[in-house]
Amino acid sequence: MRGEFELIARYFAPLAAGTDGAFGLLDDAAVIPPLPGRHLVYTSDTIASGVHYLPDDPADDVARKLLRVNLSDLAAMGARPEGYLLNTAFQPDVQEDWIAGFAAGLAGDQDSYAVRLWGGDTTRTHGATVLSLTAVGSVPQGRCLRRAGARTGDNIYVSGTIGDAAFGLKAAQGELSDALDEPALATLIDRYRRPRPRVALGQGLLERGLATAALDISDGLVADLAHLCAASGVAAEVTAAAVPLSTPVQRLVEGDSRALSTALTAGDDYELVFAVPPGRQDAVLALARELDLPLTRIGQLRAGSGVAVRGPDGELLETGAAGWQHF
Amino acid sequence: MRGEFELIARYFAPLAAGTDGAFGLLDDAAVIPPLPGRHLVYTSDTIASGVHYLPDDPADDVARKLLRVNLSDLAAMGARPEGYLLNTAFQPDVQEDWIAGFAAGLAGDQDSYAVRLWGGDTTRTHGATVLSLTAVGSVPQGRCLRRAGARTGDNIYVSGTIGDAAFGLKAAQGELSDALDEPALATLIDRYRRPRPRVALGQGLLERGLATAALDISDGLVADLAHLCAASGVAAEVTAAAVPLSTPVQRLVEGDSRALSTALTAGDDYELVFAVPPGRQDAVLALARELDLPLTRIGQLRAGSGVAVRGPDGELLETGAAGWQHF
Numbered sequence: 001m002r003g004e005f006e007l008i009a010r011y012f013a014p015l016a017a018g019t020d021g022a023f024g025l026l027d028d029a030a031v032i033p034p035l036p037g038r039h040l041v042y043t044s045d046t047i048a049s050g051v052h053y054l055p056d057d058p059a060d061d062v063a064r065k066l067l068r069v070n071l072s073d074l075a076a077m078g079a080r081p082e083g084y085l086l087n088t089a090f091q092p093d094v095q096e097d098w099i100a101g102f103a104a105g106l107a108g109d110q111d112s113y114a115v116r117l118w119g120g121d122t123t124r125t126h127g128a129t130v131l132s133l134t135a136v137g138s139v140p141q142g143r144c145l146r147r148a149g150a151r152t153g154d155n156i157y158v159s160g161t162i163g164d165a166a167f168g169l170k171a172a173q174g175e176l177s178d179a180l181d182e183p184a185l186a187t188l189i190d191r192y193r194r195p196r197p198r199v200a201l202g203q204g205l206l207e208r209g210l211a212t213a214a215l216d217i218s219d220g221l222v223a224d225l226a227h228l229c230a231a232s233g234v235a236a237e238v239t240a241a242a243v244p245l246s247t248p249v250q251r252l253v254e255g256d257s258r259a260l261s262t263a264l265t266a267g268d269d270y271e272l273v274f275a276v277p278p279g280r281q282d283a284v285l286a287l288a289r290e291l292d293l294p295l296t297r298i299g300q301l302r303a304g305s306g307v308a309v310r311g312p313d314g315e316l317l318e319t320g321a322a323g324w325q326h327f
Numbered sequence: 328m329r330g331e332f333e334l335i336a337r338y339f340a341p342l343a344a345g346t347d348g349a350f351g352l353l354d355d356a357a358v359i360p361p362l363p364g365r366h367l368v369y370t371s372d373t374i375a376s377g378v379h380y381l382p383d384d385p386a387d388d389v390a391r392k393l394l395r396v397n398l399s400d401l402a403a404m405g406a407r408p409e410g411y412l413l414n415t416a417f418q419p420d421v422q423e424d425w426i427a428g429f430a431a432g433l434a435g436d437q438d439s440y441a442v443r444l445w446g447g448d449t450t451r452t453h454g455a456t457v458l459s460l461t462a463v464g465s466v467p468q469g470r471c472l473r474r475a476g477a478r479t480g481d482n483i484y485v486s487g488t489i490g491d492a493a494f495g496l497k498a499a500q501g502e503l504s505d506a507l508d509e510p511a512l513a514t515l516i517d518r519y520r521r522p523r524p525r526v527a528l529g530q531g532l533l534e535r536g537l538a539t540a541a542l543d544i545s546d547g548l549v550a551d552l553a554h555l556c557a558a559s560g561v562a563a564e565v566t567a568a569a570v571p572l573s574t575p576v577q578r579l580v581e582g583d584s585r586a587l588s589t590a591l592t593a594g595d596d597y598e599l600v601f602a603v604p605p606g607r608q609d610a611v612l613a614l615a616r617e618l619d620l621p622l623t624r625i626g627q628l629r630a631g632s633g634v635a636v637r638g639p640d641g642e643l644l645e646t647g648a649a650g651w652q653h654f
Contacts, residue, residue, distance in 0.1 A: 021366075026474065026558060027404070027542075028370060028400040028403040028404055028474070028542055028543060029368045029369055029370035029400050029403070029404045029406065030368065030369045030370070031366050031367070031368050031466060032366060032367050032368075033366050033468070034361040034362070034365070034367065035361070038361070039360050040358070040359050040367070041356045041358050041359075042356055042357045042359065042410075042412055042445050042446055042463070043355060043356035043357070043412075043446060044413070044414050044446055044447050044448050045414070045448045046414040046415070046448045046450045046459070047450075048416050048450060048451065048452040048453070048454075048457075049453070049454075050452075051451060051452060052450070073355040074355075074356060076355040076356070077354070077355055077356045077358065079356065083369075085369055085370075085371040085461050086371070087371050087372070087373040087414065087459035088373070089375050089459075118369050119369055119370060120371050121372045121373045121459070123373045123374075123375060123378065123379070124375065125375040125377075125378060125454060125455055125457050126375070126376075126377045126378060126454070126455050127376075127418065127452060127453070127454015127455035127456075127457070128452055128453050128454035129454075130375075130454070130457035130459075132373070132414035132459040134371060134414075136369070137356070139358065141360070144358050146350070146354055147353065147355070148354075215354075216355060231354075
C-alpha cells in the first residue's frame with residue numbers, strides 16, 4: 001500500500017486535472033471563480049459500508065453511487081453540476097486495488113456528468129468504510145426547483161421506473177433467484193448499484209418553468225411525495241396502476257401483491273417526482289422525448305395533507321411506513 | 328433516540344438559521360448567492376473516532392475540532408469563512424446526549440467564527456463514528472495565500488506556540504502526569520482538543536500582502552514547512568531555539584531533549600507557518616500586536632530543497648519522520 005500522499009497523487013489528483021484552482025490537490029484548499037449570473041447549490045451525502053452499500057459491491061460502483069446520489073440532489077433543485085469534494089475514511093483492511101477501482105468509477109462518471117474533483121481528504125477509520133461527498137452545482141440567479149411551491153390541481157409525475165433499486169438490493173442479496181431469470185436480476189442489481197441522477201431532467205424542468213415543485217426519490221416514492229406535499233401544503237392522490245414499473249418489477253408484482261407496496265415505499269430509486277400545472281402535459285411529453293426518458297403522470301395534488309394511493313377498484317392501499325430513516 | 332428527521336430538526340436545523348438558502352435543512356440542497364468581487368474557497372476534512380480524536384473526548388470538543396481543522400485550511404489560504412456542510416456517520420451506540428453536545432459545540436463555534444451550516448447528511452455506520460465537514464470561504468478575486476510563492480531570503484514565521492497539541496494528546500492519554508502539574512496538563516489537553524484556526528491572521532496576511540506563501544500545521548512543523556519548500560522550490564533553515572514553545576512544553580523539553588523533536592515534528596498544532604519577504608518585519612510585528620497573537624521568526628529560506636533544523640551549537644538536528652500520514 002502506498003502512503004497517503006502517494007495515494008492522493010496517483011488516484012485522486014488526476015480527477016482534479018483541468019480545474020486550475022484545485023492546484024493538483026497539493027494546497028490547503030481550492031479557489032474557484034464565481035459563475036456570472038448563477039447561484040451556487042450545495043449538497044452533501046454520506047454512504048457507509050454495510051448500511052448504504054453492500055461490503056462486496058464493486059468499488060467502482062460504490063464510487064458511482066456516492067457521486068450519483070449527490071448529483072441526484074442537485075438534479076432535484078434543477079442545478080447543473082460543477083464540482084465536488086470527496087472525503088474517504090477507509091476501513092483497516094482496504095486494499096490499494098479497491099481504492100484504484102473506486103477512483104476509476106469516479107473518473108468514468110466525471111466524464112458522464114461533466115463534473116470535476118476540487119478537493120477532499122483521504123483518511124482511515126478503525127471501523128467500516130465511510131464515504132462522504134459534497135457536490136456543488138449552479139442555477140440561474142434567483143431560480144431553483146424546491147419541494148415547496150406545488151399547488152392543488154397540479155399533476156404528479158415521476159421519471160423512469162419505480163422500485164427497481166429496492167428489488168435490486170434483494171437480488172444482490174440472493175433473494176429473488178427463484179422469481180426472476182439472470183438478465184432480469186442483473187438489470188435490477190444494476191439499478192441498485194448505479195442510480196441514474198436525472199440532472200438533464202432537473203435542468204430542463206427548471207429552464208422551461210414546468211415544475212412547481214420537485215425532489216428526488218431516496219426514501220421511497222410515498223415518503224418523498226409526502227415531503228413535497230408537506231412543504232407545499234397540499235395532499236397527493238396517486239393511482240397505483242399508473243406508477244411506471246420495469247418489466248422485472250411488473251413480474252414480481254404479478255406474483256406477489258405485497259411487492260407493489262415495496263416498489264412504492266422503498267428508497268434508492270433516485271428518480272425525480274415533480275408537480276406540473278394542468279395544461280402543461282404536452283410540454284412534459286416533449287421534454288420526455290428530447291431526453292429519451294419516460295415521464296409518467298401518476299396522480300394529482302388535492303387540498304389537504306398526506307399521500308393516498310388508490311388501487312384498481314378505487315380502494316385506498318396501505319403503503320406502510322413512511323420511508324427509510326437512519327434512526 | 329429521536330428519528331433521523333427529528334434529530335435534524337432539533338439539533339442541526341437551528342445551526343442553519345439565518346441563511347435563507349439553507350431552507351431550514353428541509354430541501355435537497357442549499358442555494359447560495361455569489362459574493363461580488365470574491366472567489367470561493369473549498370476545503371474538506373474528515374475526523375474518525377479513535378484516529379483523529381479519542382473516543383471519550385467531549386462531544387462538543389469533537390465538533391469544534393471538526394469545524395476548526397477545516398477553518399484552519401481556509402485560514403491558510405487567507406480566506407474568510409462563509410458556510411459549511413456537515414456529514415455525520417454515527418456509531419451504533421451513539422446516544423442522543425452525544426449528538427446534542429456535538430451540536431452545541433458547533434453552535435458555539437458558529438458564533439466565534441461567523442460561519443453557518445448550509446446542509447449535510449445525518450447517517451449511521453456499523454463501525455466507529457466518522458465525521459466530515461466541507462467548509463466554504465471566500466477571498467478577494469484573484470488573490471489567495473498558497474504553499475507556492477515563497478522566495479530565497481524570505482523569513483519564516485509561525486503563529487502561536489508549537490507542539491502543544493502533540494503533548495496534549497499524550498496528556499489526555501495520561502502519559503505526562505509525572506512531568507507536569509494539573510493546570511499545565513489542562514492547558515495542553517485544551518490545545519489538543521480545541522485548535523485555534525488562525526482565520527484573522529490568514530486574512531490579515533493576505534490583505535496586507537505580507538506573506539509570499541503559507542500553510543497550516545497539521546502534519547507537524549517540519550513536514551508542513553517541507554511542503555511549503557517543495558511547492559515554492561526553496562530550502563528552509565530553522566533555528567530550533569527560536570521556535571516558540573509554551574511554558575508547559577518548555578518544561579518538558581528541559582526534562583527530555585527528545586521532547587523538542589516531538590514538538591517540531593508532531594501534528595495538530597493548526598498554527599500557520601508563512602514566509603515573509605525581508606524588510607517586512609515591522610509590518611508582521613504590527614499585525615501580531617493587532618491580533619494579540621505571537622508571530623515568531625524561526626528561520627529563513629535558502630536556495631535548495633528540504634528543511635534543516637539547527638540546534639544551539641549550529642549542529643543539524645535529527646527530526647525523524649516527515650510527519651503524520653494515514654497510510
